[in-house]
Amino acid sequence: MKTLTDLEIASKAKMQPIEKIAEKAGIPIDALELYGKFKAKINVDLIPKETNQAKVVLVTATSPTPAGEGKSTVTVGLGDALSRLGKKTMVALREPSLGPVMGVKGGATGGGFSQVVPMEDINLHFTGDLHAITTVNNALSAMIDNHLHQGNLLNIDPRRITWKRVMDMNDRALRHITIGLGGPAQGVPREEGFDITVASEIMAVFCLATDLSDLKERLAQIVIGYTYEKEAITVRDLGVEGALTLLLKDAFKPNLVQTIEGTPALIHGGPFANIAHGCNSLIATNTARNLADFVVTEAGFGSDLGAEKFMDIKARKGNFQPDAVVLVTTIRALKMQGGVAKQELKSENSSAVELGLVNLEKHVETIRAFGVQPVVALNHFIGDSESELQKVQQWCKTNAVKIALTNVWKDGGAGGEELAKEVLKALDEPNEFAPIYDVEQSVEEKVTAIVQKVYGGLGVLFTDQALKDLAEIQKNGWDLLPVCMAKTQYSFSDDPKKLGRPTDFMITIRSILPKLGAGFLVCLTGDIMTMPGLPKQPAALKMDIDEDGKAKGLM
Known part of the structure; x- marks a missing residue:
């Protein structure tokens, strides 16, 4: 029997009208701004504020490998599992960036029967948020260069402009460019460069602002460069924070969609975790906390990146804490950490798993350093041997780490119920969460x-x-x-x-x-890049569209 792809599974899903999902979440119909039948933006000002805030479950992972660990898949599956256990739950995720979608990942909405839908829309242009953020960033760039061209009243040094243009695509050729060539009518020549949109400060501002007023103030504080006297120049100095806020006002409203099993999901904002802070928007998380009893959210890459930033930056700003942390790992990932090449992962190798457990061990220590006891989600893949699974389970037992085997790709929420029960136990236990440092330190x-x-x-x-x-x-x-x-x-x-x-x-x-x-x-x-490049065989090469206009090749 042929195994269905993620896209095929998503396309066969029977989605509920988004109004039904809103009703389940407790969102008034007047707060919805529909984007077709299955997507909507939410006007959070029209949602009654509750005093009881939800428990926040953060999903992170061991160090990522090309094999993939399925962190988003587990996040969605855990949300569905909690819903199946009768808990009022919402999932809060980041929006995919077209750079990784067309480059390596091919999609970022979960997998198998543990996905958010409509998968095709979310992975491509969705409700246009990333385009709006790109436009705002580049509008500011245009205003900076126009200011130089029109006389430079602020005495900005073109050599010390730190603001870059962006695009939501991996394009290494734009990392370092020269603009303004062609004579006086074309502007002031200077060196420039592009970052990817999801690494931009506009994206970070978008995701950490609590309301429109905060958004406007944060935009005003952005430093774009320095004068000839080395004094900082901000967006407030240019006087364009109002225009930038206007361009973002609709995008700033969180997006409501659903999982395949009908659990409400907010997908909003998408900063990279290896460059930016790697978490979905604070306004979406707070909206979910207001509406649900349990919020399942994720932070990008491993606990050393997204989770650290969630706890040291986002939770600090949002004045809340993760009440439980799920640490996703796989047999494949542990084998790669133990020295096995990607092409050899299908072969049983318990000794490599044992060697790779040092990576899991450090991530467990990292979560514990924040005063939280993690729950390990061992994400099951076809081909994992019983011996390999037992190696991980025994290590967790020996080291007093909670663990649950998950099979959400194949079984959806049902495959995550064991994990959900372990998470509920963890939520009943007190933790001693604290950021890893004090901002007053140097x-x-x-x-x-x-x-x-x-x-x-x-x-x-x-x-x-x-x-x-x-x-x-x-x-x-x-x-x-x-x-x-x-x-x-x-x-x-x-x-x-x-x-x-x-x-x-x-x-x-x-x-x-x-x-x-x-x-x-x-x-x-190190050598970290704020504008990635495409791989030799980008995922885009497998993508197409059929005669009915339906996507093909989105993984």
Whole structure:
């Protein structure tokens, strides 16, 4: 019997009208702005505010591998499982970026019978939020260059403009370009570059703002560059924060969709976790907390990236905590961490699993460092042997770690009920959650805390450029902000080839970028790129459309 693809499963799903999903979630019909039959934006101002806030379950993972761990799949399956157990639950996810969709992933809405739908719409243009964020970013760029062209009253130094243009696609050719060539009528020539939209400060602002007023104020605080006297220039100085907010006002409303099993899902915002803070919008999470009793959300990549930023940046800003943390891993991932090549993963190799358990061990330690006891979700794949599964289960038992075998890809919510029961037990137990550092600490102390407590490294090396950036940050009084580490997702270190649990390593900070609108400092490590490139065989090569206009090849 042929195994159905994720797209085929999603296309056969019998979706409920979005009004029914809203009713289930307790959203008044007047608060809905319909985008067809199965999608809607929500006007949160028209939702009654409740005093009882939901329990927040954060789903994270061990270090990602090309084999894929299924973190979003488990997130959706856990939400469905809690719903099956009679719990009023909402799922809160990030919006997929077209860069990874067309590049490596091919889709980011879960998998199998544990998906959010309509899968095709969500993975492509959805409700246009990422296009709006791209437009706002580039509108600001146009206004900066127009200001230079029209006389430069603010005395902006074109050599010190830090703001970049963006696009929602991997395009390495745009990382470093020159603009304004062709004579005086074409503007002021200068060096420029593109980031990917989901790494932009506009995306981070969008995802951390609590309401429209906060959004406008955060946009106003964005630093776009410096004068010839090295004084910071902000969006407020340009006077365009109102126009930028206007362009974002509709996109800022959370998007309501559903899982295949009809659990309400909010999908809104999508910052990268290896560059930005890797969490869905705060306004969507808070809306779900207001409506449900349980909110299942995810943070990008492993616990060293998305989960650390969820707890040190998002939870701090949102004034809430994760009440439970699920740590997703797979036999395939552990075998790769144990040294097995991707093409050899189908072969049973219990010894490689045992070697790879050091990666799981460090992620467990990381979650515990925040004062929370994780629940390991062992995401089952066809081909996992009983011996391999037992290796992981025995390790968890020996180390007093809760674990549940999940099979949500094949069985949907039913395959996640064991995990849901373990999560409910964890929610009944008190935790001692606390961020890993205090914002009052110096930047060096905050970065060192992350490197030592989260990554397991020895310490930090600051390049000359990073020290120069740090001095500028301290001079301007920006050093009391949280830090957002931009680091490879494949390793605890800043070298993507160091798998498993590397030791005795230093993290090199090559530069520090102040993101005042987002409210954090971005520390660029190693060779991390803010504009990725496409792989040799991008997922787009497998995508097509049939004669009826239906998508093909979205994984």
